[in-house]
Amino acid sequence: MGILQSVLQNLGNGTDAEENNSARDRNNARYAGNCEYYYRYSDYDEFSYTKTRPVVSENGGKKPPKLTVRWIKHYSSSHRILLVGDGDFSFSACLAVAFGSASNMIATSLDSQNFLMRNYRSASSNLMELKIRECKVMHEIDATEIANHPIIGRMKFDRIVFNFPFAGFFKELSRDAQLLRHRKLVSEFMKSAREIISEGGEIHILHKTNGFHKEWKLESLALSHGLRLIDAVDFNGFDYPGYNTKCGFGGDNNFNCYPSKTYKFRLGYNWN
Ligand SMILES: C[S@@+](CC[C@H](N)C(=O)[O-])C[C@H]1O[C@@H](n2cnc3c(N)ncnc32)[C@H](O)[C@@H]1O
Numbered sequence: 700m701g702i703l704q705s706v707l708q709n710l711g712n713g714t715d716a717e718e719n720n721s722a723r724d725r726n727n728a729r730y731a732g733n734c735e736y737y738y739r740y741s742d743y744d745e746f747s748y749t750k751t752r753p754v755v756s757e758n759g760g761k762k763p764p765k766l767t768v769r770w771i772k773h774y775s776s777s778h779r780i781l782l783v784g785d786g787d788f789s790f791s792a793c794l795a796v797a798f799g800s801a802s803n804m805i806a807t808s809l810d811s812q813n814f815l816m817r818n819y820r821s822a823s824s825n826l827m828e829l830k831i832r833e834c835k836v837m838h839e840i841d842a843t844e845i846a847n848h849p850i851i852g853r854m855k856f857d858r859i860v861f862n863f864p865f866a867g868f869f870k871e872l873s874r875d876a877q878l879l880r881h882r883k884l885v886s887e888f889m890k891s892a893r894e895i896i897s898e899g900g901e902i903h904i905l906h907k908t909n910g911f912h913k914e915w916k917l918e919s920l921a922l923s924h925g926l927r928l929i930d931a932v933d934f935n936g937f938d939y940p941g942y943n944t945k946c947g948f949g950g951d952n953n954f955n956c957y958p959s960k961t962y963k964f965r966l967g968y969n970w971n
Contacts, residue, residue: 790862792828805854859901863907863954889964905934
């Protein structure tokens with residue numbers, strides 16, 4: 700069995716390296732209590748529907764299509780999708796359920812599996828859902844280094860998704876210093892992600908549009924990496940049944956994710 704096959708086979712089974720992460724986990728837990736510092740709790744756990752669209756026949760409609768391409772909002776079962784910075788994996792699980800089979804997806808977290816189990820009560824059921832639906836799950840994946848990852852870095856994706864990137868809670872730092880950290884995270888993510896999007900592929904960032912978040916200026920970060928904004932679509936949690944927006948960094952708190960938009964970027968400098 701080749702190395703790639705063997706590693707892929709083991710994806711989602713956790714890792715023995717978790718002990719090495721205790722320092723980061725302790726650090727994360729330190730920030731957990733500070734979630735409310737930025738976000739107010741929001742009560743969106745009930746969602747109602749998913750959408751499917753029939754596949755468009757490529758043979759002039761002579762034969763009925765054998766496969767159905769399933770859609771949920773911006774994402775389809777025919778896209779090769781990489782998700783980074785997942786929280787409790789509820790967003791990935793929601794997509795997987797909508798697609799039926801999630802073999803087109805790789806869902807990743809910065810956190811170790813151990814951290815997720817200790818902090819998110821739904822992590823285990825979400826990870827199970829993903830495993831059943833053949834999604835590849837990987838932990839301890841740094842979104843700013845994806846192009847250098849030995850497996851992910853060799854692949855191409857039609858959609859690379861980072862929902863609510865956030866570098867952590869740094870009460871002791873000045874506002875400007877915090878802003879710098881968050882912008883650095885997004886900038887380095889974009890720089891890495893652009894290397895592994897397919898032709899016509901898109902990088903999606905779900906991001907709040909008010910207050911402090913407005914100052915992140917995603918579009919100018921994107922431009923500095925040769926990425927252009929092609930669309931910015933209002934976020935509605937009801938489009939993603941079961942998705943809980945997590946503060947991250949410990950604790951199981953959700954945050955108020957409104958108002959937010961999905962910002963879509965493609966390679967290139969112009970709108971044409
Ligand atoms: C506000 S939370 C959002 C979590 C999740 N995406 C959601 O929508 O519920 C921010 C997340 O960014 C992740 N994160 C921070 N730095 C990261 C990095 N360098 N690579 C990958 N994820 C990162 C954290 O682990 C945390 O889960």
